[in-house]
Structures are given as structure tokens and as C-alpha cells.
Amino acid sequence: xxxxxxxxxxxxxxxxxxxxxxxxxxxxxxxxxxxxxxxxxxxxxxxxxxxxxxxxxxxxxxxxxxxxxxxxxxxxxxxxxxxxxxxxxxxxxxxxxxxxxxxxxxxxxxxxxxxxxxxxxxxxxxxxxxxxxxxxxxxxxxxxxxxxxxxxxxxxxxxxxxxxxxxxxxxxxxxxxxxxxxxxxxxxxxxxxxxxxxxxxxxxxxxxxxxxxxxxxxxxxxxxxxxxxxxxxxxxxxxxxxxxxxxxxxxxxxxxxxxxxxxxxxxxxxxxxxxxxxxxxxxxxxxxxxxxxxxxxxxxxxxxxxxxxxxxxxxxxxxxxxxxxxxxxxxxxxxxxxxxxxxxxxxxxxxxxxxxxxxxxxxxxxxxxxxxxxxxxxxxxxxxxxxxxxxxxxxxxxxxxxxxxxxxxxxxxxxxxxxxxxxxxxxxxxxxxxxxxx
Numbered sequence: 001x002x003x004x005x006x007x008x009x010x011x012x013x014x015x016x017x018x019x020x021x022x023x024x025x026x027x028x029x030x031x032x033x034x035x036x037x038x039x040x041x042x043x044x045x046x047x048x049x050x051x052x053x054x055x056x057x058x059x060x061x062x063x064x065x066x067x068x069x070x071x072x073x074x075x076x077x078x079x080x081x082x083x084x085x086x087x088x089x090x091x092x093x094x095x096x097x098x099x100x101x102x103x104x105x106x107x108x109x110x111x112x113x114x115x116x117x118x119x120x121x122x123x124x125x126x127x128x129x130x131x132x133x134x135x136x137x138x139x140x141x142x143x144x145x146x147x148x149x150x151x152x153x154x155x156x157x158x159x160x161x162x163x164x165x166x167x168x169x170x171x172x173x174x175x176x177x178x179x180x181x182x183x184x185x186x187x188x189x190x191x192x193x194x195x196x197x198x199x200x201x202x203x204x205x206x207x208x209x210x211x212x213x214x215x216x217x218x219x220x221x222x223x224x225x226x227x228x229x230x231x232x233x234x235x236x237x238x239x240x241x242x243x244x245x246x247x248x249x250x251x252x253x254x255x256x257x258x259x260x261x262x263x264x265x266x267x268x269x270x271x272x273x274x275x276x277x278x279x280x281x282x283x284x285x286x287x288x289x290x291x292x293x294x295x296x297x298x299x300x301x302x303x304x305x306x307x308x309x310x311x312x313x314x315x316x317x318x319x320x321x322x323x324x325x326x327x328x329x330x331x332x333x334x335x336x337x338x339x340x341x342x343x344x345x346x347x348x349x350x351x352x353x354x355x356x357x358x359x360x361x362x363x364x365x366x367x368x369x370x371x372x373x374x375x376x377x378x379x380x381x382x383x384x385x386x387x388x389x390x391x392x393x394x395x396x397x398x399x400x401x402x403x404x405x406x407x408x409x410x411x412x413x414x415x416x417x418x419x420x421x422x423x424x425x426x427x428x429x430x431x432x433x434x435x436x437x438x
Contacts, residue, residue, distance in 0.1 A: 347378025
């Protein structure tokens with residue numbers, strides 16, 4: 001920790017009183033007043049010297065529980081302090097800690113933390129998704145009389161990841177998105193029928209919504225639905241993360257640069273993931289660079305592992321995928337892919353590698369005509385395509401909308417003020433706009 005010493009308000013008061021007494025002693029010629037002046041002026045200096053000699057050492061640890069939450073939920077931040085002297089002795093009592101907290105999480109906090117290691121806690125309740133940095137903190141260690149203080153700066157920061165809270169989407173006919181199974185031409189039913197669903201015994205971690213109550217009553221133990229893999233409905237969900245598609249006014253999702261339009265797109269993506277995976281649909285989630293969308297526990301900097309990651313998201317992994325959306329942000333388009341090709345090549349390679357012949361749902365912003373051509377080139381294996389475009393200019397549709405429609409895609413253009421459920425309800429209806437204000 002970096003440290004700096006300073007007099008407290010009480011210390012400055014002592015110094016001021018000492019200077020006044022010194023003037024009075026000089027004027028009156030009184031030795032007792034001079035002694036008082038020396039005491040008042042020397043006490044703060046002695047206190048500061050004692051802090052320098054003792055050289056307090058403070059270890060601060062910060063923990064966040066949980067470290068990954070959904071917007072609207074609360075997280076508890078615990079601070080622990082170990083206060084030791086230069087010789088290794090433990091100091092009792094409490095120290096004052098000034099904790100730096102972002103304004104969306106409630107602003108900075110002043111805490112009194114026991115130096116013995118007993119935690120002090122505060123609660124944050126983020127309202128928006130993103131990655132938020134907690135810290136740094138300043139620990140204030142004072143002498144027993146409160147005349148001088150040592151300010152110790154703990155530069156460490158702790159990240160809080162906030163996933164978007166998915167809104168509930170309305171039920172729409174399955175043929176709107178033309179969800180498919182292994183046969184791209186097959187149109188799935190809204191729910192799996194009794195012929196393509198089997199059951200197995202409940203295992204720890206299975207979602208309760210998959211419990212098959214009729215089978216559970218018959219067997220006398222909890223049974224869950226297990227669909228026939230040959231009839232699994234699939235959809236490819238592509239989130240456009242290219243910076244050029246999101247030219248709106250800059251705002252911040254914690255420490256991540258973003259725009260209002262991109263935040264709408266992330267929320268819509270989370271809602272689609274939640275909605276479809278709950279309905280026995282495997283969603284292949286990736287971005288326009290051909291990369292799988294991040295998962296909750298992945299390291300974004302681990303490029304080889306990220307490139308090899310699977311794109312499929314099922315009911316069991318939907319929450320992890322939604323948590324990964326806490327970290328997404330608009331990014332500059334790479335000039336070449338990891339294999340030396342263009343971004344279009346990377347998207348096409350991903351479709352080839354994962355066998356993505358399923359219909360595509362693209363979520364983008366101000367998609368340009370060349371960008372739309374690249375998407376079409378990268379997704380040409382797909383059976384069909386739909387797109388939701390979030391426009392940043394009122395009254396003007398993105399140029400890429402006409403390009404996608406000319407290729408047979410269904411396109412819906414929305415403003416960032418639209419409700420995600422309205423955009424979802426418009427898909428496949430032939431209407432291009434959905435502008436209901438939330």
C-alpha cells in the first residue's frame with residue numbers, strides 16, 4: 001500500500017492553539033504559557049513521529065458475494081483489514097476505510113472496519129448490466145489521540161459482473177423463426193410432443209421446470225424431460241459486436257464502453273436465450289466475428305480456448321451464457337481472423353465447423369450495406385434468416401435492412417426505446433418497425 005501522513009482536524013487545532021499560546025507567552029513573558037505552547041505544538045508532531053516509527057502495515061481484502069449477479073439483484077461486499085506494526089505486533093481497534101464505489105452502485109462508502117480481521121459489509125444493487133470496479137480503498141490509521149493519521153492507499157480493485165435481466169417474451173408461432181431440427185426444412189412444433197420426449201431420473205442441478213410430473217407420479221420419484229436429440233429444435237443467434245454498427249452516443253456499462261442501442265441489443269439477446277432454451281431449443285450463440293458469445297466463467301483473453309469453445313446453449317447452460325453477456329461490448333473489427341482470413345471468412349468458418357444450417361436471428365444496430373453483405377456471405381449455409389436492427393437515427397432505417405430483405409430475410413427495425421417483447425412479436429409478420437415505448 002502507498003501511504004501518506006497528515007494531521008487530523010484535532011491535530012491542526014492543537015498546532016493553532018500552540019502557536020497562539022506561544023505569542024501570548026512572548027507578549028506576557030509567562031513560562032507556564034510557554035510550556036503549554038510547547039505541549040500543544042509538540043503533541044501533534046510527536047503523534048506524527050510515532051506513526052512514522054511504528055509504520056503501520058495494513059492488509060485489506062475485499063470479497064464480493066456473489067461476484068456475478070443479475071441486474072436488480074443485490075451483492076454483498078465484505079472488507080477485512082489486518083493491522084500490524086513494523087515489528088509484527090497486531091493492533092486492535094478499528095480503522096476508517098474510504099471505499100471507492102461507482103455512482104450506479106450507490107457511490108463511495110465510509111466504513112469502520114475492525115483491525116482484527118472481522119469483516120465490515122455493505123450492499124450494492126446494480127440496476128444495469130456491465131462490469132463494475134469496486135475500489136481502490138483508502139485506510140485511515142490514526143494515533144491513539146487522533147492528532148495525526150496515516151492514509152494507506154490500497155490500489156487493488158475487485159470486479160462485479162452484472163448480467164442483463166431478461167424480460168419475458170410472448171409466445172409466437174415456431175414457423176416465425178423457422179426453427180429446425182437436424183433436417184433444416186423441418187418446422188418444429190412450439191413444444192416437444194410425447195413421441196420425441198423421454199424421461200430420466202432427476203439429477204442435482206436439473207432445472208425444476210423440466211420435471212415431468214406425470215412420470216414422477218408413475219415412478220414414485222422425480223423424473224425430468226429428456227428430449228430425443230434427433231428432434232432438437234435449433235437456432236443460430238448472432239449478436240453484432242462490431243463497433244461501426246453502434247455509432248450512438250457513448251455511455252458506460254460499468255467500465256465497458258457502450259451505447260443505448262447496444263445495451264438494448266444485449267438485453268434482447270438475453271431475453272431470446274432465456275425464452276428459447278426454456279422451450280427445448282438449442283441456441284447457437286455467437287458474434288459477427290465468428291466467436292462464441294462469452295460464458296460466465298471464461299477468460300476473454302484466452303484466445304485459443306475462446307476460438308475452440310462451443311456455441312450451443314441449452315437449458316442447462318442458459319444462465320451461464322446470460323452471465324457472459326455482462327462482459328460484451330462493441331469492438332473494432334479485426335482486419336484478419338485467427339486463420340488469416342477476413343471477418344466474413346471467420347463467420348463462414350464457424351458456420352462450417354459447427355454445422356450451422358439452422359435459421360439465423362441477427363441482432364445488430366446501424367448495419368451498413370457492406371456489413372450486411374458480409375453477414376449474408378458468412379451465414380449462407382443457414383436455412384433462413386431474421387434480423388432485429390436497433391437504429392440510432394430516428395426515422396431512418398439502417399442501409400443493411402434493404403440488403404437483408406432482398407436476400408429473403410425478415411427484418412424488424414426498432415429504436416432503443418422499444419420494448420424487446422414488441423420487437424420479438426413483430427418477427428416474421430412482414431412489418432419492419434416495432435416502436436412501442438417502454
